[in-house]
Amino acid sequence: MRELSFAQALHEALDIAMExxxxxxxxxxxxxxxxxxFGVTGDLVHKFGEDRVMDTPIAELGTAGAAVGAxxxxxxxxxxFQFSDFSxxxxxxxxxxxxxxxxxxxxxVNVPVVFRMPCGSGTGAAAQHSQSLEAWFAxxxxxxxxxxxxxxxxxxxxxxxxxxxxxVLIFEHKLLYKIKGDVPEGHYLTPIGKAHVAREGRDVTxxxxxxxxxxxxxxxxxxxxxxxxxxxxxLRSIRPIDTGTIIASVKKTTRLACIYEGVKTLGxxxxxxxxxxxxxxxxYLDAPILRLGGAESPIxxxxxxxxxxxxxxxxxxxxxxxxxxxxx
Amino acid sequence: MNSSPKKATxxxxxxxxYANNSAAALKEALxxxxxxxxxxxMAEDSYIRGLTHGTMHLSIGQEASAVGIxxxxxxxxxxxxxxxxxxxxxxxxxxxxxxxxxxxxxxEGYCKGRGGSMHIADPETGNLGANGIVGGxxxxxxxxxxxxxxxxxxxxxxxxxxxxxxxxxxxxxxLNLAAVWKLPVVYVxxxxxxxxxxxxxxSMSVPNVADRAPAYNMPGVIVDGxxxxxxxxxxxxxxxxxxxxxxPTLIECKTxxxxxxxxxxxxxxxxxxxxxxxxxxxxxxxxEKELLDMGIFVQADIDAVLANAKAEIEDGFNFAxxxxxxxxxxxxxxxxxxxxx
Numbered sequence: 001m002r003e004l005s006f007a008q009a010l011h012e013a014l015d016i017a018m019e020x021x022x023x024x025x026x027x028x029x030x031x032x033x034x035x036x037x038f039g040v041t042g043d044l045v046h047k048f049g050e051d052r053v054m055d056t057p058i059a060e061l062g063t064a065g066a067a068v069g070a071x072x073x074x075x076x077x078x079x080x081f082q083f084s085d086f087s088x089x090x091x092x093x094x095x096x097x098x099x100x101x102x103x104x105x106x107x108x109v110n111v112p113v114v115f116r117m118p119c120g121s122g123t124g125a126a127a128q129h130s131q132s133l134e135a136w137f138a139x140x141x142x143x144x145x146x147x148x149x150x151x152x153x154x155x156x157x158x159x160x161x162x163x164x165x166x167x168v169l170i171f172e173h174k175l176l177y178k179i180k181g182d183v184p185e186g187h188y189l190t191p192i193g194k195a196h197v198a199r200e201g202r203d204v205t206x207x208x209x210x211x212x213x214x215x216x217x218x219x220x221x222x223x224x225x226x227x228x229x230x231x232x233x234x235l236r237s238i239r240p241i242d243t244g245t246i247i248a249s250v251k252k253t254t255r256l257a258c259i260y261e262g263v264k265t266l267g268x269x270x271x272x273x274x275x276x277x278x279x280x281x282x283x284y285l286d287a288p289i290l291r292l293g294g295a296e297s298p299i300x301x302x303x304x305x306x307x308x309x310x311x312x313x314x315x316x317x318x319x320x321x322x323x324x325x326x327x328x
Numbered sequence: 329m330n331s332s333p334k335k336a337t338x339x340x341x342x343x344x345x346y347a348n349n350s351a352a353a354l355k356e357a358l359x360x361x362x363x364x365x366x367x368x369x370m371a372e373d374s375y376i377r378g379l380t381h382g383t384m385h386l387s388i389g390q391e392a393s394a395v396g397i398x399x400x401x402x403x404x405x406x407x408x409x410x411x412x413x414x415x416x417x418x419x420x421x422x423x424x425x426x427x428x429x430x431x432x433x434x435x436e437g438y439c440k441g442r443g444g445s446m447h448i449a450d451p452e453t454g455n456l457g458a459n460g461i462v463g464g465x466x467x468x469x470x471x472x473x474x475x476x477x478x479x480x481x482x483x484x485x486x487x488x489x490x491x492x493x494x495x496x497x498x499x500x501x502x503l504n505l506a507a508v509w510k511l512p513v514v515y516v517x518x519x520x521x522x523x524x525x526x527x528x529x530x531s532m533s534v535p536n537v538a539d540r541a542p543a544y545n546m547p548g549v550i551v552d553g554x555x556x557x558x559x560x561x562x563x564x565x566x567x568x569x570x571x572x573x574x575x576p577t578l579i580e581c582k583t584x585x586x587x588x589x590x591x592x593x594x595x596x597x598x599x600x601x602x603x604x605x606x607x608x609x610x611x612x613x614x615x616e617k618e619l620l621d622m623g624i625f626v627q628a629d630i631d632a633v634l635a636n637a638k639a640e641i642e643d644g645f646n647f648a649x650x651x652x653x654x655x656x657x658x659x660x661x662x663x664x665x666x667x668x669x
Contacts (some may be wrong), residue, residue, distance in 0.1 A: 025370020025478060051478065057508060062501025067476050072456055073406060073475035073485075092498070096461050097468060104447040105457055106440035107662030141663045165665035 009151035028080030064090035084117035099142030110224035127298035152301025155192025195242035345557035392611030396559030421453035425644035442597030463496030473513035491521025498581035531665025536581030
């Protein structure tokens with residue numbers, strides 16, 4: 001197997017999907033000759049032409065709705081938001097139209113649209129270009145929300161999203177675009193709705209997504225030296241959420257920590273905590289459930305503050321150590 | 329044309345609407361206008377009698393625009409509709425009985441009782457649905473037109489919206505996109521003078537919605553929305569332009585809803601005189617008078633159309649009343665194409 005970056009893996013998924021199905025097209029801001037703000041579409045415009053790799057005006061509401069309308073009319077659109085923060089401008093079409101159309105129409109239409117959502121902090125782009133808004137969308141029945149952490153999953157999940165009959169939002173953490181990993185060749189699907197145990201351990205379950213999976217794995221390696229074995233569950237899919245894998249892991253380790261970059265309060269950690277508390281795993285818990293999430297603030301500009309606004313490896317190590325040693 | 333002799337036949341001197349449409353097509357258009365009117369009157373009556381819940385937005389007085397726009401469309405052409413969409417739905421080919429079933433929240437309804445009046449749709453006939461969000465259909469129709477272009481079809485997408493929606497960002501973004509991409513879409517504004525209670529005078533920077541078309545480099549056409557011939561002729565030109573790949577058109581139908589905005593409306597924002605003035609320009613008698621004056625129909629033809637429409641409404645109502653109630657266990661059915669955990 002060869003190594004690809006996360007961005008290259010997404011690019012390959014787009015290439016394969018467009019090659020295989022002429023209904024598939026991509027639209028977005030500066031995705032043509034510019035190649036996309038993060039280089040994901042790259043040279044695709046030269047291969048597939050401007051009709052299938054469409055530069056759009058800066059009109060998030062209109063283009064999001066156009067993607068939804070095209071999906072209902074038999075095409076397979078992929079809309080790239082340049083930054084997922086800009087989806088605020090398109091909320092109406094995503095939440096009121098795409099998510100509800102199938103249901104409102106009695107199941108008579110499919111809405112096979114994909115929204116690509118570059119997200120996350122760490123680039124110094126401050127409050128309006130750095131958010132992690134996956135929990136917003138995961139609150140809406142009718143949408144699927146996925147968040148891969150590895151290049152291999154990025155490719156397999158984007159392909160799964162494109163072939164899915166329902167609207168899917170794929171959150172791509174911007175700091176992951178450059179990470180490298182083994183990526184299988186050709187077409188394959190990584191199923192939506194299945195978590196992945198990225199590391200096995202006996203002492204504590206960490207449920208994380210996207211970049212937090214990498215931070216948790218780093219923390220796990222540090223804690224291993226101290227004799228603490230951390231199990232890391234890579235969520236991969238926020239809606240639907242893989243309840244079974246989470247519950248099974250917590251029953252094994254008897255401790256749960258939810259680590260996520262989105263704002264802590266009412267974030268995905270709240271949902272994971274609640275679903276464990278409501279399940280048979282509750283009786284297995286040997287410690288209170290721990291949540292480490294984003295600060296109750298917008299993402300700041302100062303690099304010192306930006307780091308302070310989201311969980312970092314050192315903080316994760318300390319919190320997990322305390323959790324396992326019964327200090328919280 | 330109203331001075332034409334009684335027994336005149338359809339000839340080359342008549343306006344295109346009468347010259348180009350067969351007597352059967354004109355009869356069908358009139359039948360649909362009556363169907364829309366009767367459907368809404370029956371729906372209103374059902375509500376007053378407590379047979380349905382929720383709300384509804386009646387388009388009584390606007391039937392010429394709904395039918396005039398849709399009568400020349402193909403089944404494979406799309407429409408997106410509005411909260412005031414019963415006319416568009418019937419115009420595009422929906423059957424009253426399944427619409428009533430939707431009103432009554434039955435499984436037999438177009439949306440299996442999940443949508444109600446505000447979301448009636450019939451994808452089978454190209455109707456992508458009414459919309460509860462003002463301006464919600466504008467980007468959707470634009471996208472449907474984009475799909476048509478991508479798929480190299482010569483169909484068109486038609487977007488109904490109201491004067492209120494033309495103040496939404498969705499309107500401006502959509503028209504710009506359609507013009508930049510030369511999409512086969514016809515934007516049809518049914519300007520009934522009010523966005524709920526706020527008049528266009530108080531909410532729009534220009535006197536006409538069509539005045540906004542030049543900003544998006546497309547034709548903006550104003551028609552008498554209560555005159556089906558005016559509406560259909562403008563639509564025929566716009567549709568042909570779209571099918572030829574020459575891009576979008578904005579048609580503004582000046583019309584009026586004689587009922588209130590919805591069930592909560594007490595008509596405090598307009599005068600009785602204004603309402604009466606428009607009632608005197610009711611599009612249905614207006615069309616009938618033209619058909620009689622031109623000798624295309626005799627009164628017996630109109631009576632037959634009425635009787636036919638009345639029977640469809642009554643049968644439809646009875647069909648819906650006897651429909652199947654959904655079961656509570658099915659509340660999450662059809663949220664996704666496949667059940668998810």
